[in-house]
Structure formats: C-alpha cells, structure tokens
Amino acid sequence: MAPADAARTRLAPLVEEDSLSLGERAYRRLRDSIVQGALPPGRKISERSLATALGISAQPVREALRRLEQDGMVVTLPRRGTVVAEVGAAQLAELGRIRAALEGVAAALAAERIAAPDLAALGAILARMKAGTEARDTDALDAANEEFHALIHRATGNQFLIRSVGSLRAYDHLGRHRAVGSTPRDLPKALREHQGIVAALRRRDPALAEARMRQHILRSLVTNGVLPAPPQMRNGR
Amino acid sequence: MAPADAARTRLAPLVEEDSLSLGERAYRRLRDSIVQGALPPGRKISERSLATALGISAQPVREALRRLEQDGMVVTLPRRGTVVAEVGAAQLAELGRIRAALEGVAAALAAERIAAPDLAALGAILARMKAGTEARDTDALDAANEEFHALIHRATGNQFLIRSVGSLRAYDHLGRHRAVGSTPRDLPKALREHQGIVAALRRRDPALAEARMRQHILRSLVTNGVLPAPPQMRNGR
DNA sequence: CATGGACATCTGCCATAGCAGTTGGCAGCG
DNA sequence: CGCTGCCAACTGCTATGGCAGATGTCCATG
Structure with a gap:
C-alpha cells in the first residue's frame, strides 16, 4: 500500500x-x-x-x-x-444469539456453494490466525477474524444475510467496547474452532458447519461477557 | 386518539x-x-x-x-x-432457511420472557386454528397463522428480529404466490406443530421451542415448494 | 398563587430545483 | 462499411426552502 x-x-x-x-x-x-x-x-x-x-x-x-x-x-x-436507542445488556445478549443463528445458516449455505479459491483463501487466513495466535498479536487476529467471517458471508452470495449480519456485528463491537480487556488468552480455542469450521466447509457438510459456527459465535460472546454462563452446553448434536 | x-x-x-x-x-x-x-x-x-x-x-x-x-x-x-431484484428459486430457498433460523431464535426468546396474557392469546389462536382446520377455512387459517407468528415475534420485544422476519415473510408470500394451490390438506400437521410450539412456550423451554419452530417453518416451506426434499430429517436433537 | 391560552421555536417531513455522472444514438471522419 | 467522438436525454443524488405538528415559555386571567 x-x-x-x-x-x-x-x-x-x-x-x-x-x-x-x-x-x-x-x-x-x-x-x-x-x-x-x-x-x-x-x-x-x-x-x-x-x-x-x-x-x-x-x-x-x-x-x-x-x-x-x-x-x-x-x-x-x-x-x-x-x-x-437504548441497548441494554439483555438486548445485547439477544442480538448476539440472533447473530449466532444467522452466522450458523451462513456457514451452512457457504458449505454448499463455496468455491475452491475461497476455500484456499480461508486456508491462508487460517495460517495468519495461527501465526497471530502464537505471537499474541490481537490486532492482526482481529483483522484476520474480520476477513474470515466476511469471506464466509460473501461466499453465501446472499445480500440479505450479509446486510443483517453486518448490522449485528456492529453491535458486537459495541459489546466488546463495554467489556474491555475481554479476550484474555483463550485464543488457541478460537483458532481450533476456526479450523474446525473450515474443515466442515471443506467436507461440504452444512449441518456440521452450522453447528460449529454457531457454537463458535456463542462461545466468543460468552468470553466477551455479552452472554452469561454457558446456556446449554455439551449437547452432542 | x-x-x-x-x-x-x-x-x-x-x-x-x-x-x-x-x-x-x-x-x-x-x-x-x-x-x-x-x-x-x-x-x-x-x-x-x-x-x-x-x-x-x-x-x-x-x-x-x-x-x-x-x-x-x-x-x-x-x-x-x-x-x-431477481429472486430465483435457489435464493428463495436460502431466504426461507434464514427465516426458519430467525423464527427459531424468536421462539427461544419468547419462551424465556413471554407474559401470561400472551400465552392465553396464543391459546385462543390455537382454538381458532383448530376450528379453521376442521372447517377447511384456509382464509381464517392464514389470518390465525399470521397472528400466531406475529404475536410470538412481538413477545420477544426485539425490534431487529421483528423487522428482519417481517421482510422475510414478505418473500414467503412471494413464494406462495408462485406455487399456487400449494397447501393441499396437511393442515392437521401444521395444527399439531403449532400446538407443540405453544406447549414448549408454556414449559419455558427455549431449546425445545426453537427446534419445534424451526422444524415447523422448514416443513411449511417444503409443502409450499420453496424447499426441495427434507434436507436432513430425523436427527433426534 | 394557580391556570389556561397564544406565540416563538423546535422537530420531522415533503416539494422544487439543479447538480453530476451514465447511456444511447447520431453525425462525421477514417 | 466501421469506428470515434460529441450531444441530448436520461439516471441517482444533493441542496434549498417551506410545510404542519409538537413543545416550551410567557403573559393575561381567574
């Protein structure tokens, strides 16, 4: 540049x-x-x-x-x-759960019709994430995370989905701004989740991709303090 | 006024x-x-x-x-x-799946914070649905169905959810308009599904309400010809 | 002192006019 | 005949002005 x-x-x-x-x-x-x-x-x-x-x-x-x-x-x-508008903690939690569901279907749709170059791009992003995780570079991780999800959304080709999730991600930034210093050091967990999502996309498994993506969003919301305790965990699904 | x-x-x-x-x-x-x-x-x-x-x-x-x-x-x-905008059959199916997910979380949220009078109103709507099903009154059933879902959406109190689902329901009308004469006579099934949803709401079971609502929307989309075969059935969840 | 009504002043809302790109077509040149 | 460049007629976009409704204030009235 x-x-x-x-x-x-x-x-x-x-x-x-x-x-x-x-x-x-x-x-x-x-x-x-x-x-x-x-x-x-x-x-x-x-x-x-x-x-x-x-x-x-x-x-x-x-x-x-x-x-x-x-x-x-x-x-x-x-x-x-x-x-x-007033956005209380409760409403922020609701919006987070809505976003988790939407990103889930986005992952499912992406698993059905994502192209090979996009899969390769996701692999490259994963590599950057791995490096960023080892280096504890949160800025680079944030950027890579943004690209990761944006790429999956674009892969669906669904404008409604892209717009809706975009608005909800703005709220996510708001929640992160409130509970500052949130992401302590469970970055390896996020990395494994991202890898699992890409693996599901490579397998063209919509249901698996949706489940993993949704769980990933929900967990990140929990670590950010937006969602309280684990609402319902360990259901094998 | x-x-x-x-x-x-x-x-x-x-x-x-x-x-x-x-x-x-x-x-x-x-x-x-x-x-x-x-x-x-x-x-x-x-x-x-x-x-x-x-x-x-x-x-x-x-x-x-x-x-x-x-x-x-x-x-x-x-x-x-x-x-x-061009809305092909594939995109219509995508929007339907998105709506199913959104209505699912709407049911989950409603299960957590729906008030007693709203539950009573849902019971009244169920009674009207039962009468309409027996009388084969599709117009009355459509109206009752509209109230049913609108009431659940309003019970969540989430404006974003209400707006998004409202837009998606408009697409649903479009799909119904294309495949006209779609709802043949599996109305009793829809009635049982609605009853099951209300039962889950009464139990304050968010996960159950979400699963039932989502399945209900997906099935209705299948009978309307928007979605093809059952995508993935009988996973016990 | 309390109360009610007129007025200044705010608001969102709408109509009109004109701007800057974009496109289609047609004349003029090669 | 084929290509190029110009021009008129679009388009979306923005600025200006003014409308009706809602609010707050101040003075007159009981």
Whole structure:
C-alpha cells in the first residue's frame, strides 16, 4: 500500500472511501459514532443540527437515520425527534444469539456453494490466525477474524444475510467496547474452532458447519461477557 | 386518539392507514407490488417516474427504495438506475432457511420472557386454528397463522428480529404466490406443530421451542415448494 | 398563587430545483 | 462499411426552502 509501488500495481484494489454517496458516509459515520460510544443512548439527534455539523444537507442525514432506524440503533418519534436507542445488556445478549443463528445458516449455505479459491483463501487466513495466535498479536487476529467471517458471508452470495449480519456485528463491537480487556488468552480455542469450521466447509457438510459456527459465535460472546454462563452446553448434536 | 370517543374506548387498536408518512406508504405499496408480481424482477424503477405515478415527490420514493434495497428487494446501481431484484428459486430457498433460523431464535426468546396474557392469546389462536382446520377455512387459517407468528415475534420485544422476519415473510408470500394451490390438506400437521410450539412456550423451554419452530417453518416451506426434499430429517436433537 | 391560552421555536417531513455522472444514438471522419 | 467522438436525454443524488405538528415559555386571567 505504500505510494512507491503504486506504479507497479496497475490496479487500485482499495475501496474509494470518498467516492461514496453522502448518505452512505453519514450512515457509516453515525453507526461508528454510536457503537463507539460517542453518541450515547438517549442522546437526541436533530436532522438539521447533524447536517450542519457534518457540513452537508439534511437529506442524506435523514436517509442515514432511516437506515439506522431499520437497524434498530435509533428510534424516531414522528414530529418529535430522533434519539439513540437504548441497548441494554439483555438486548445485547439477544442480538448476539440472533447473530449466532444467522452466522450458523451462513456457514451452512457457504458449505454448499463455496468455491475452491475461497476455500484456499480461508486456508491462508487460517495460517495468519495461527501465526497471530502464537505471537499474541490481537490486532492482526482481529483483522484476520474480520476477513474470515466476511469471506464466509460473501461466499453465501446472499445480500440479505450479509446486510443483517453486518448490522449485528456492529453491535458486537459495541459489546466488546463495554467489556474491555475481554479476550484474555483463550485464543488457541478460537483458532481450533476456526479450523474446525473450515474443515466442515471443506467436507461440504452444512449441518456440521452450522453447528460449529454457531457454537463458535456463542462461545466468543460468552468470553466477551455479552452472554452469561454457558446456556446449554455439551449437547452432542 | 379522536377527541370524541376518547372517553369510551381507552385504546385505539387500529392502525391509521392514511396518517402514515408518504415514504412509509410508498414503501409498503412498492413492497406489496413486488411480492404480488405487479413489479416483476428486472423491471427498471425510476425515482421520478414512480413519483409522478404515485402523485408525490421524489424524496419519499427514494426513501422507500432505500429501505427496499436494505431488504434486498431492489438493487440500485449508482447513477445508473434501480431495478427489482431477481429472486430465483435457489435464493428463495436460502431466504426461507434464514427465516426458519430467525423464527427459531424468536421462539427461544419468547419462551424465556413471554407474559401470561400472551400465552392465553396464543391459546385462543390455537382454538381458532383448530376450528379453521376442521372447517377447511384456509382464509381464517392464514389470518390465525399470521397472528400466531406475529404475536410470538412481538413477545420477544426485539425490534431487529421483528423487522428482519417481517421482510422475510414478505418473500414467503412471494413464494406462495408462485406455487399456487400449494397447501393441499396437511393442515392437521401444521395444527399439531403449532400446538407443540405453544406447549414448549408454556414449559419455558427455549431449546425445545426453537427446534419445534424451526422444524415447523422448514416443513411449511417444503409443502409450499420453496424447499426441495427434507434436507436432513430425523436427527433426534 | 394557580391556570389556561397564544406565540416563538423546535422537530420531522415533503416539494422544487439543479447538480453530476451514465447511456444511447447520431453525425462525421477514417 | 466501421469506428470515434460529441450531444441530448436520461439516471441517482444533493441542496434549498417551506410545510404542519409538537413543545416550551410567557403573559393575561381567574
């Protein structure tokens, strides 16, 4: 990515951050501001004030607020105002369980129609995960983890699934931000789980991939403090 | 909220159809037009032409198209146009499986926090279902079925879940519209499944409620022709 | 002092106008 | 005949302005 080798690599593979629509940028920016705590729950949001603050018009802001409302991050009382939705610990747990189920079906669908190059890419990500686990490099592990799940979601080719899980993953970031210092050192367990998921995908076993993926998400939620004790463990399934 | 009968009827249970925002009305109208086949897949949609056709401005139409895009019903190429998304049989099957998983977690959540009056209401709906099954009244059964699932969704209190499942149920209507005359006469089976779900809810058994609900949705999708053969049956779980 | 009503001011909501890309077609050149 | 470049007509996108409804405040009234 250094500017030096821009001459060699003919293609610019990166997303053009600034060529997106204002509404899209406002949406992402507001989403990040909410999940990072900059906009605390209960905070009143005005279309006009936010528009002037962002230096844009009120329409893109309104569009972004609409999408956030459909994501459940804000609620708007007609003619009265828009406020950041309250997401308590209980609701965060619910959303986590929903995400576990959705990622489960994503794994099942991926097991049915994932292509060989994607499987190879998953193998490469697994290698990076192994190295990152041994080196205790949490940043690299987070990045690899992001790519891992995003690749599986894209492998399903289902837009609805991708959008829904994307919104839910934003909530996951929020939960992680609250219980900071969460991932202590059970990283090897996560690595083994990821390996098991890829193995199920290679076997083209939808049921196994779904079970393992769901269990993986649920366990990670438990270690992050989003979910309490193991709800129901050791059912062989 | 009418000032006259506000003294008599404390609660206004009906939705005020015409007091909704134009964007909301355009959204529902377009959604219905798509799932009923009036707007076939691949049909180009122009914000302006649609606005003039509906007699409103372009903004509410744009807002409705955005929400439909988030639902996956339309796709819009920036600066090029918006078209009704193609939903093939395979994708319809995927969405059905996603809905089965979501309704499963909805049942699990409902089993944990459903209130007594809602349980009683479910019992009443079951009675109506039994009568409708014996009378072969498919219209009444459809209405009761709608209330049944909507009540469970509302019992979870999770807005994200309600919105997501609502969008997916719209696709279900589309699938039913394609394979018309689908529900032949295995209505008693659906009745028994509904009864089993309510029994699990009464026992406050989340895992059982989830399994039964998911199986119920999957079977109904099979009888509607959305899903092919039984994917994986008789795993005791 | 308590109460009710008018007004300024907020909000979300909508209409109009115009911008910047994209596309299809048609004239003009090779 | 085939290709190239321009131009008109789209498209989605954004800015501006103004609408009705809801809220809070202040003054007049009991």
